[in-house]
Amino acid sequence: MGVTLKQLAASLGLSPTTVSRALNGFPEVSAATRKRVKEAAIRANYHPNTRAKSLATGRAQAIAHVIPVSTSHEIVNPVFADFIAGAGEVYSHSGFEMVLRIVDDADESQAYRDLVARGTVDGVMVHGPRTHDSRVELLSKLGVPFLVHGRTSSVNAPYSWIDINNQRSFHRATQFLCDFGHRRIALVNGMSDMDFAVRRRNGYLQALEAAGIPPDPVLMRHAEMTEPYGYRTAQELIQLPDPPTAYLASSMIVAYGLRRGLSDLGVTPGRDISIITHDDELSYLPNDGDVPMFTATRSSVREAGKRAAQMLLKLVASPESGPLTELMETSLVLGASTGPAPVRS
Amino acid sequence: MGVTLKQLAASLGLSPTTVSRALNGFPEVSAATRKRVKEAAIRANYHPNTRAKSLATGRAQAIAHVIPVSTSHEIVNPVFADFIAGAGEVYSHSGFEMVLRIVDDADESQAYRDLVARGTVDGVMVHGPRTHDSRVELLSKLGVPFLVHGRTSSVNAPYSWIDINNQRSFHRATQFLCDFGHRRIALVNGMSDMDFAVRRRNGYLQALEAAGIPPDPVLMRHAEMTEPYGYRTAQELIQLPDPPTAYLASSMIVAYGLRRGLSDLGVTPGRDISIITHDDELSYLPNDGDVPMFTATRSSVREAGKRAAQMLLKLVASPESGPLTELMETSLVLGASTGPAPVRS
DNA sequence: GCGCGTATCCAAAGCGGTTTGGAATATCCG
DNA sequence: CGGATATTCCAAACCGCTTTGGATACGCGC
Structure with a gap:
């Protein structure tokens, strides 16, 4: 319930026009007046009413x-x-x-x-x-x-x-795993109707193809990216006759789930198995330090x-x-x- | 860029007043006119301009x-x-x-x-x-x-x-642990200047006192609630000469960190050690199922x-x-x- | 001193709605 | 049928700001 422009103007013995111009930096007002107006505005804690202003200007800000x-x-x-x-x-x-x-x-x-x-x-x-x-x-x-x-x-x-360059990121990540000799790489992705998920999958598929590895549908998962999803997926896949040796996760949350699912079965990431995740650098899930916990495609959201x-x-x-x-x-x-x-x- | 009230009124051969009243449910307008106006409004995709409306009514909505x-x-x-x-x-x-x-x-x-x-x-x-x-x-x-x-x-x-009743929650949780025979209980809390953290600590302290357990400052931690904070804390505390047998965490994120820190050292929650966490029911960290992963004080944020x-x-x-x-x-x-x-x- | 450009300020008309105070028409009653 | 009472609609003011189109006063050169 602040002061209005009209009130401010009246208290200064000026017109609303002049006060408005003084405050908005228009040239048609003397330096002395401008100074006087600005000081008075601060003293009166004047803030122009947003709605009135944007109605007049046509911009909602x-x-x-x-x-x-x-x-x-x-x-x-x-x-x-x-x-x-x-x-x-x-x-x-x-x-x-x-x-x-x-x-x-x-x-x-x-x-x-x-x-x-x-x-x-x-x-x-x-x-x-x-x-x-x-x-x-x-x-x-x-x-x-x-x-x-x-x-x-x-x-x-x-x-x-x-x-972000989702395709390239996951291409690189996949290739990196291939270069390490992995041939069974799981993709633990987000919902399949999300655009980012499709792009990541494409990058993954292209890298596999370049490495001469036929994709296996069983290793490609899509779901809402919760921690239990990662957990469940890790445990399902590890029990396959021909389990993956590496996992590609679409988010840190999922990666945490994977890690937990694996280590609960005595499988240690980095030694027995590899995980790469995308890392949005969420503030409460930092993946930093000298050696970050996860190898990751990183980009600050x-x-x-x-x-x-x-x-x-x-x-x-x-x-x-x-x-x-x-x-x-x-x-x-x-x-x-x-x-x-x-x-x- | 929508139609204005004035335009809509003109197209109907009515005054803005009547149209406004028809749309806002005032009694001074005939049922027939109201119907006609409402239909026209829908047809023209009329939506009153928020800024104008709130300027006129004084409510920002x-x-x-x-x-x-x-x-x-x-x-x-x-x-x-x-x-x-x-x-x-x-x-x-x-x-x-x-x-x-x-x-x-x-x-x-x-x-x-x-x-x-x-x-x-x-x-x-x-x-x-x-x-x-x-x-x-x-x-x-x-x-x-x-x-x-x-x-x-x-x-x-x-x-x-x-x-939420922070104090009572943490009192109950602490008491529950005491009833299970725990006497070394760590509190892995949020920042100490946060009100919720203080209340939780009070609940914890009261329950300890009721159980005749003197509080140990070493077991009471305060920090920003990240996953690595939980991890670090778990590993620090477990190496004490007289390590805690139970942990009380202020958030699921911290609890995940604790769990990881402990299981990396071969300590299994639920068997070797106990964890209770507060669970805000964050959508991507569900703690449900037949037997939830964590015993928790639960309340949907x-x-x-x-x-x-x-x-x-x-x-x-x-x-x-x-x-x-x-x-x-x-x-x-x-x-x-x-x-x-x-x-x- | 006069005309002219410039600096400074202001009155008034919007912006798109709501709302007050009538006016015109329809309805009712004796 | 005339006057009182509803009913239905409208003109105009207003919300608080911006902005156009002057008005006024001042300084300048001739």
């Missing part, structure tokens, strides 16, 4: 992040938290607000329409794109600036996105959030600056979880 | 969640994600927007002042209260409805909060988010409904990680 949560498995992907933390930092510095929508992926399209029609935000961040995702098309049609965290293969028309926010803000400021895209490479970090394939006895 | 992120350790507490998912669901159904502020805890108070002075939101959710926390006092002074997720011991005046949002909305609707408080009890769930204390040899 806000970005929406729409987080899909499927009612079926109710999983909140933990990478959202860190991504959003990164993005939020950027918004704060730019005077933008972040509005978050948790939305059932059934009525997702309605959420976007609504957001745009009501003029709540100037731009939209799209999370968790699937291989076939109608959102990109919808948002293009709606004509609102948007940026996708990830990509979707179903769309040919250009759009803005930021992504928090950093991605920062970049994404910067890109989207640029897009909002000048939509004509065209589709912006950024493909971030990951680094392959050597940790303690990999080693040469055990020699067949 | 939005709630702020302020997430403190200390620049020093940059940890994003993973419970935020699930809490927010729960709250967001409620807001969606009530037509409220959720605005998220990621804020360096240094300039936190400025964030609150700003949010209120600009009239961006109608209410504020306070996350991560510390034992001594000036935010409650600040927000009371600012006169904005707010609700704290957790409590702060430094404030005597009444305020609204929702919390997502459910807490829902309740919290409902309470805050009630507070916004009628501030005079006074401070609202809710203390949620946890359930002590028996899992595979506990057992009787090993007999001294």
Whole structure:
């Protein structure tokens, strides 16, 4: 319930026009007056009303992040938290607000329409794109600036996105394992309709092919990335007649599960078996130190959030600056979880 | 970019007044007209502009969640994600927007002042209260409805909060371990300035005292709750001359770390040693099944988010409904990680 | 001293809704 | 049928800000 511009103006014996201009740095006001106004504004703890301002300017000064949560498995992907933390930092510095929508992926399209029609935000961040995702098309049609965290293969028309090089990462990781003599490599992936999962699988398959190893469907798993999923998968696979000697995990959480599943059976990663995981550098699951626990394809999702926010803000400021895209490479970090394939006895 | 009320009214040959009233359910409009208006609104995909509406009504229809992120350790507490998912669901159904502020805890108070002075939101959710926390006092002074997720011991005046019974939970857990014959029980807690950590420690200490066990400072640890913290702590403590036979962890993440630290040394939880953890029911770390992996004090943080949002909305609707408080009890769930204390040899 | 450009300020019209205070029409009753 | 009472609709003010299009005063050169 702060002071209004009108009140501030009255208390200074000036018009609202002049006060507004003084505060917003317009040239039509004398230096002396500007100083007087600015001081008074601080003294009165004046902050312009966001709604009035954006109604007048037509800019909402806000970005929406729409987080899909499927009612079926109710999983909140933990990478959202860190991504959003990164993005939020950027918004704060730019005077933008972040509005978050948790939305059932059934009525997702309605959420976007609504957001745009009501003029709540100037731009939209799209999370968790699937291989076939109608959102990109919808948002293009709606004509609102948007940026996708990830990509979707179903769309040919250009759009803005930021992504890590999933295919290359998993290609490298797989190749690394092959070079170590592994020939039975399991892929413990995320949900199969997620775009990142498909790209990672492609990288994996290509590397296998290059190494002359025929892929085995039994070794390729897809599911929501929980810790127990890793655990269960490790124990199932290890009991195969021809078990894998190496595992490729799509997230640290899954990798932890794998590790636990294996070590509960007396199998030690790095010695008996190899694990490589993708590491988003989540703050509470650091995989660092002199020798990180896991060999990993590493890329900070928090950093991605920062970049994404910067890109989207640029897009909002000048939509004509065209589709912006950024493909971030990951680094392959050597940790303690990999080693040469055990020699067949 | 949607249709405006004025345009819609013109297309119907009515005044904006009538259209507004028809859509908002006021009685001064005939049933026939209302029907005609509503249909036209749907056909034209009309959604009232949020900013204009809230400027006119004085209500922002939005709630702020302020997430403190200390620049020093940059940890994003993973419970935020699930809490927010729960709250967001409620807001969606009530037509409220959720605005998220990621804020360096240094300039936190400025964030609150700003949010209120600009009239961006109608209410504020306070996350991560510390034992001594000036935010409650600040927000009371600012006169904005707010609700704290957790409590702060430094404030005597009444305020609204929702919390789990941390003290009782850890009292019960400790007592349970004592009943099993454990006398060396480690507490692997969160940061010592967090209010929840203090309450848990109090519960722990009281139970020890009741059991006639003198507390040992060496067994009481405080730090940011990461997995490696659990790992490190487990390995440090196990090497003491008089090592603990049981561990009490403040989060699943820490418990995973403990487990890994112990099993790497060949110590098996549930047989050689006991672990009880608090379980927030994070979606990607489920601790369920016939026999959950960890014995735990369980309480869904997502459910807490829902309740919290409902309470805050009630507070916004009628501030005079006074401070609202809710203390949620946890359930002590028996899992595979506990057992009787090993007999001294 | 006059005309002109410039510096400084202001009145008023939006932005897109809601809401107050009528006005016009329909309904009712004696 | 006339006047009182509902019913139904509308014009205009307002929410708090920005911004266009002047108005006023000042300094300057001639």
